[in-house]
Amino acid sequence: MLAPNTALSAKADKQAGAGAPVVEILSADKVFPDGTRALATIDLTVASNEFLTLIGPSGCGKSTLLKLIANLLEPTEGRILWWSGGFDKVGARGRSIAFVFQDPTLMPWARVEANVRLPLDLARMSAAQSRRRVADALSRVGLEGFARHYPRQLSGGMKMRVSIARSLVVEPNLLLMDEPFGALDEFTRNRLDADLVRLWWERKLTTVFVTHSIYEAVFLSTRVIIMGAQPGRICKVMAIDEPHPRDESFRNSPRFAEHCRALSALLTEVSVEQMRS
Ligand SMILES: Nc1ncnc2c1ncn2[C@@H]1O[C@H](COP(=O)(O)OP(=O)(O)OP(=O)(O)O)[C@@H](O)[C@H]1O
Numbered sequence: 601m602l603a604p605n606t607a608l609s610a611k612a613d614k615q616a617g618a619g620a621p622v623v624e625i626l627s628a629d630k631v632f633p634d635g636t637r638a639l640a641t642i643d644l645t646v647a648s649n650e651f652l653t654l655i656g657p658s659g660c661g662k663s664t665l666l667k668l669i670a671n672l673l674e675p676t677e678g679r680i681l682w683w684s685g686g687f688d689k690v691g692a693r694g695r696s697i698a699f700v701f702q703d704p705t706l707m708p709w710a711r712v713e714a715n716v717r718l719p720l721d722l723a724r725m726s727a728a729q730s731r732r733r734v735a736d737a738l739s740r741v742g743l744e745g746f747a748r749h750y751p752r753q754l755s756g757g758m759k760m761r762v763s764i765a766r767s768l769v770v771e772p773n774l775l776l777m778d779e780p781f782g783a784l785d786e787f788t789r790n791r792l793d794a795d796l797v798r799l800w801w802e803r804k805l806t807t808v809f810v811t812h813s814i815y816e817a818v819f820l821s822t823r824v825i826i827m828g829a830q831p832g833r834i835c836k837v838m839a840i841d842e843p844h845p846r847d848e849s850f851r852n853s854p855r856f857a858e859h860c861r862a863l864s865a866l867l868t869e870v871s872v873e874q875m876r877s
């Protein structure tokens with residue numbers, strides 16, 4: 601039987617992540633103007649090179665937490681540090697954060713290559729450099745032959761690959777993904793998960809990922825944060841201590857099934873605790 605790391609102390613939080621801190625969330629609360637307390641006293645360190653996944657019931661604040669990390673929202677209380685400093689540290693030494701939403705949000709009138717190039721156009725990168733970056737990003741998501749296509753000519757999975765290519769093109773130091781494959785069929789999702797985990801491994805990306813899927817969380821993550829609702833908070837932490845790169849043989853292994861059972865048990869514990877409180 602696997603022994604999940606369910607400790608909540610700051611020490612356990614640091615131990616599970618191998619590298620230096622990329623983001624430190626220090627006693628963060630988020631209360632929206634209408635009085636909704638979406639997050640309460642969140643303490644979390646995202647370490648360099650980890651694949652951290654947030655899982656929990658709908659409304660527990662996963663997207664809000666991801667938006668705090670992206671600086672799209674500010675905490676009402678507490679602080680957030682990026683590379684041990686303020687948000688200005690993100691731009692320093694060329695560091696960047698990319699955000700992938702559930703919807704691919706492509707420009708329908710623009711070809712795939714123009715959609716992927718958008719962040720580089722906004723950053724006024726030279727044509728020669730951006731051409732190289734776009735070609736590299738498209739090949740990494742397996743869309744080499746589709747640069748001249750329009751979004752309407754692509755399947756849902758391919759559109760999501762374009763969205764991921766658009767996030768990779770800025771060579772992010774931190775990749776944030778909010779249920780990116782939630783709307784896809786299971787077969788497509790499994791393939792994209794396998795490609796994503798390979799990319800994460802090859803590029804040494806630091807990733808924070810949101811999902812509702814236990815299987816996806818176990819397959820991808822080095823660490824899973826289990827959140828509870830009302831107000832949103834961190835309830836449990838589980839390390840998925842398995843070697844990388846992971847592929848179909850891991851998905852079909854008894855250890856994968858055991859991790860899924862352990863994570864499912866923790867989620868049940870959280871929902872039972874919540875019903876009691
Ligand atoms: N702009 C907003 N104004 C007021 N309340 C908000 C706002 N955005 C989110 N909330 C509330 O904050 C809480 C957390 O929302 P959030 O979207 O972060 O949850 P979630 O865990 O991502 O849910 P889901 O799994 O359904 O995507 C919910 O109660 C939600 O209704």
Ligand SMILES: [Mg+2]
Nearest residue numbers: 662663664778
């Ligand atoms: Mg959400």
